[in-house]
Amino acid sequence: MAVAGTGVFAEILEGEVYRYYADGEWRASASGKSVAIVNPTTRQTQYRVQACTQEEVNKVMEVAKVAQKAWARTPLWKRAELLHKAAAILKEHKAPIAECLVKEIAKPAKDAVSEVVRSGDLVSYTAEEGVRILGEGKLLVSDSFPGNERNKYCLSSKVPLGVVLAIPPFNYPVNLAVSKIGPALIAGNALVLKPPTQGAVAALHMVHCFHLAGFPKGLINCVTGKGSEIGDFLTMHPGVNCISFTGGDTGIAISKKAGMVPLQMELGGKDACIVLEDADLDLVAANIVKGGFSYSGQRCTAVKVVLIMESVADIVVEKVKAKLAKLTVGPPEADSDITPVVTESSANFIEGLVIDAKEKGATFCQEYRREGNLIWPLLLDHVRPDMRIAWEEPFGPVLPVIRINSVEEGIHHCNASNFGLQGCVFTKDINKAIMISDAMETGTVQINSAPARGPDHFPFQGLKDSGIGSQGITNSINMMTKVKSTVINLPSPSYTMG
Secondary structure, three states: OOOOOOHHHHHHEEOOEEOEEEOOEEEOOOOOOEEEEEOOOOOOEEEEEEOOOHHHHHHHHHHHHHHHHHHHOOOHHHHHHHHHHHHHHHHHOHHHHHHHHHHHHOOOHHHHHHHHHHHHHHHHHHHHHHHHHOOOOEEEEHHHOOOOOOOEEEEEEEEEOOEEEEEOOOOOOOHHHHHHHHHHHHOOOEEEEOOOOOOHHHHHHHHHHHHHHOOOOOOEEEOOOOHHHHHHHHHOOOOOOEEEEEOOOHHHHHHHHOOOOOEEEEOOOOOEEEEOOOOOHHHHHHHHHHHHHHHHHOOOOOOOEEEEEHHHHHHHHHHHHHHHHOOOEOOHHHOOOEOOOOOHHHHHHHHHHHHHHHHOOOEEOOOOOEEOOEEOOEEEEOOOOOOHHHOOOOOOOEEEEEEEOOHHHHHHHHHHOOEEOEEEEEOOOHHHHHHHHHHOOOOEEEEOOOOOOOOOOOOEEOEEOOEEOEEOHHHHHHHOEEEEEEEEEOOOOOOOOO
């Protein structure tokens, strides 16, 4: 079994502390300080990473800017070749990277491996897609606009933005890093990655796979450290030409402070599951359990509130209860279905929502149980709009059920949320499904399935406080470029075949 920080990964570790990556080499910070990463299961320090300084961030921005200029002159097929190589190396070293995910963010072992494999696939697909869409430009002629003859040819193409700052979240620190890195690189940009603290070591291992693939020095950089020390400094840095961020409401603060640069933001959701009377109730129950409780509900696209027609509510609640009773609860190493949530503060926040619901009279379908960061799966029935959990995002294995008497009531609750990431509707009537989908103010509506991000080439976007812009491989590549036009002026009009 390959172990994190050993073998080909030995050079990313110095003593007890993982190095940061700048200008093509692994370095220790001049700060002499480190940031501890606490294992959510043991609640002990598992790893340490460098606490980089603002001066080190400045240096990284300088080298990235220089490297980007040379990279912009690198043929597309060559950029793609390096990405394919990185993807293969990433998949080859899935075991040590998955081990980090298990220990840093308590991701179940099988899911941890599949995150790394999915990430390799994403990088390869990005290389293919980039070669196609960036290899094409547009020719416009002037005589389509009134009053003009055909004496101007406009050639427009997509060109790089410069330096992209990528900030992924703890829950997919590898996959949601490469979904930013791949598009940035194929489009000709340089990259500065600021990984989340929980998940930083997995991200550093992933970055080393890009290093091993032979990308030019300075093109990819990864700085670790305290958000309080370098967070604002990074996001407000004049050397940044684009920010791609996935996470929580920190993103709202970033978008207020950031300069005049393109932003790609995905900031969580309160994804509603609307269940109609004619739905396949076994399918509904299976999707509520998968959608609400996989990775302990710590997913932006998790089902966060069930809005169910009163007449079928009792049946579905019973079916969900039976399925929840079969879920295994325990450490991620044992591949448990429910694993500890990422931090003690997360667990405390979830508990606060549970206590509020109890005080206001929600029906507990299971006994609330918590040991350390481990919270047993909990379904809350008869939740009312005056309860915090009806609106707030628990990011844990606790799911509220709100009983509704009309479809309109369900749509109203969904749209009253400040979030608008995804939603889903269960019905056998395609006409109703389309009408409800159109009425739901979310970036995506899933019909007869729980919300999900992916396959990774599908557009992924949120409305309202759920984000800015759109992700998915194609959209991310386009977002990380700008249009450049060259206009050829002819001395006299010229018409083809004229």
